[in-house]
Amino acid sequence: MNDSRALSPAIEISGLSKRYGTVEALKGVSFAIQRGEFFGLLGPNGAGKSTLINIVAGLVRQDQGRVAVLGYDTVKDWRRARRAIGVVPQELVFDPFFTVEQVLEIQAGYYGCGREVRPWIEQLIERLDLGGKRRASMRALSGGQKRRVMLAQALVHRPPVVILDEPTAGVDVELRRSLWRFMRELHDEGTTVVLTTHYLDEAQDLCSRIAIIDRGAVRVIESTEQLLARHPFRFLRLKLADGAQLPDALRPLVTGHKNGALELKLERDRHPIGAVFAALKSAGVDIEDVHTREPDLEDIFVELTAARVPAVQQG
Amino acid sequence: MDMQATPPIELRRFSDRIGFVTLTRKEVRRFMAVLGQTVTAPVITALLYLLVFAQAMAGRASAYPGVSYTEFLVPGLVMMAVIQNAFANSASSLIQSKVMGNLVFLMMAPLGPLEWFGAYVAAALLRAALVAAAMLAVVTPFVHLPVRAPLALFAMFLLAGGSLAVLGIIAGIVSQKFDHIAAFTNFFIMPLSFLSGVFYSVHSLPPLWFHASRFNPFFYMIDGFRYGFFGQSDVSILASLLWSAGFLVAVSAVCLWMLASGYKLRR
Ligand SMILES: Nc1ncnc2c1ncn2[C@@H]1O[C@H](COP(=O)(O)OP(=O)(O)OP(=O)(O)O)[C@@H](O)[C@H]1O
Ligand SMILES: [Mg+2]
Numbered sequence: 001m002n003d004s005r006a007l008s009p010a011i012e013i014s015g016l017s018k019r020y021g022t023v024e025a026l027k028g029v030s031f032a033i034q035r036g037e038f039f040g041l042l043g044p045n046g047a048g049k050s051t052l053i054n055i056v057a058g059l060v061r062q063d064q065g066r067v068a069v070l071g072y073d074t075v076k077d078w079r080r081a082r083r084a085i086g087v088v089p090q091e092l093v094f095d096p097f098f099t100v101e102q103v104l105e106i107q108a109g110y111y112g113c114g115r116e117v118r119p120w121i122e123q124l125i126e127r128l129d130l131g132g133k134r135r136a137s138m139r140a141l142s143g144g145q146k147r148r149v150m151l152a153q154a155l156v157h158r159p160p161v162v163i164l165d166e167p168t169a170g171v172d173v174e175l176r177r178s179l180w181r182f183m184r185e186l187h188d189e190g191t192t193v194v195l196t197t198h199y200l201d202e203a204q205d206l207c208s209r210i211a212i213i214d215r216g217a218v219r220v221i222e223s224t225e226q227l228l229a230r231h232p233f234r235f236l237r238l239k240l241a242d243g244a245q246l247p248d249a250l251r252p253l254v255t256g257h258k259n260g261a262l263e264l265k266l267e268r269d270r271h272p273i274g275a276v277f278a279a280l281k282s283a284g285v286d287i288e289d290v291h292t293r294e295p296d297l298e299d300i301f302v303e304l305t306a307a308r309v310p311a312v313q314q315g
Numbered sequence: 316m317d318m319q320a321t322p323p324i325e326l327r328r329f330s331d332r333i334g335f336v337t338l339t340r341k342e343v344r345r346f347m348a349v350l351g352q353t354v355t356a357p358v359i360t361a362l363l364y365l366l367v368f369a370q371a372m373a374g375r376a377s378a379y380p381g382v383s384y385t386e387f388l389v390p391g392l393v394m395m396a397v398i399q400n401a402f403a404n405s406a407s408s409l410i411q412s413k414v415m416g417n418l419v420f421l422m423m424a425p426l427g428p429l430e431w432f433g434a435y436v437a438a439a440l441l442r443a444a445l446v447a448a449a450m451l452a453v454v455t456p457f458v459h460l461p462v463r464a465p466l467a468l469f470a471m472f473l474l475a476g477g478s479l480a481v482l483g484i485i486a487g488i489v490s491q492k493f494d495h496i497a498a499f500t501n502f503f504i505m506p507l508s509f510l511s512g513v514f515y516s517v518h519s520l521p522p523l524w525f526h527a528s529r530f531n532p533f534f535y536m537i538d539g540f541r542y543g544f545f546g547q548s549d550v551s552i553l554a555s556l557l558w559s560a561g562f563l564v565a566v567s568a569v570c571l572w573m574l575a576s577g578y579k580l581r582r
Contacts, residue, residue: 005323057423061581072324080324082425093416097345109337110424153420 008071010192016065025051027216040207041196048216057087086154090165096139111157124152163194200297214305232268235293241286335430342438358449378516390541391513397443401479404439409487428574439480468543474559475536481566532562
């Protein structure tokens, strides 16, 4: 009956601002997340990621702007909007009065779900490996177990859109891998997944599109591929023979030292690798070892969010 | 990027009712889980008051003909327990959830102001009723308590317990930590409930205090409740019912506005 709504994005954010006292947590943010995306929301500490998520979840009121989930306005049509999303908050919080099973049943009840979601809750308990803890009190769980219960709580009502605010923070390697698998499965089942994380390799592996926000504004929003191809540079690691010095012309390109090797950042068109070798040869510098590395998300992230220090780049 | 065809979100009939029932049951389970603190302890406290005052004032005539001082005392003490426990239930539940941080699970859910309001009030009323019933069950073998106006008695219980449950929600919303709730209790609820004619008839007070009492909403709650037992009271039962109903409406309006606007909760 509602064709426009059937095509509306999973989450549409327009002109969103939020101020805490003198801190501008969000400065007029606008972007959309399409249905079926696995979307990464990245940014340094204090960038405004959680503020954004909390506004989408209805936990925080925006000063300006609007958010729609599947076309439902989170303020005007809040009941439908909240039913459409499940949010895993960043902080580890729990209700110590109840057991794992009780917590999940209560959460389902809040969303108007009754007995019909029992099999789904059962599935969540199994898939998140909480079977042995179903009758344990929440206060008797480890941090990682509590985190998994929070994930299950966000999913009890089978929301088509799921937002996870740093689900893998402080989680061991094995659990992190199982969370990745779980998020991928959810996504494969048709859920729109929005993930924030400080592990950039995680975002690079999982997310098909990424927004980087910093100091309350979106710096870039692109597919992961575009983002990785965006910066036409690569890294060259050189180990020079004992006592050899890098020619002065190449010095400005050095970005780091590691295990006695130098790392040079080369712009593809301005510093072809051949030219670097030619410069080394004409200066008579002997090379012990070389290694090249393509930029990863972390390099691009640092590039986009670091306070600009002009000197280094002027090679 | 593939477009997923997600069916529209239907607001199922009665789903709000399920949400309301779930929240009410959760709130009831919460105080039931610590019954010793939430019901047994207040009953014992109130019974101690009764013992001490009944002994100390033994032989003193009460304000009403045919009603002994001990008999006079019981309804006031029961109502005082209703007042304090209805308040404590919503206030401490909310502040606990706030301090633990788990209130977000409720705040994210599609439950509206009326469902929150109704569930917290219902749970607080149940706790207050349990405390009142336990007190009455313990004292009836020893104290003669007629119930001359059962409807008025029940109405006064609902109005008073309801108002205090609502005040408890307001205190929970406004407070950021346990200390704030304690301040509310110690500087507002306790003094007003002690100065409301539990231990005396306001007619025995000096004129200034007599007039001051008439602006204390708790005075009408206690006086009207006493009327339910004895069919006699300091002011007319109609005045008590109207004052208490007016108070309930006023605090409910404030509370519902807070819940609907997200005051202090969704900042
Ligand atoms: N309740 C609040 N009161 C005051 N300031 C706040 C509040 N919540 C967030 N802020 C401020 O808003 C800014 C954005 O915070 P936010 O939590 O959204 O960052 P974030 O991107 O999630 O960071 P992190 O990666 O550390 O979780 C910060 O400067 C923070 O101090
Ligand atoms: Mg955050």
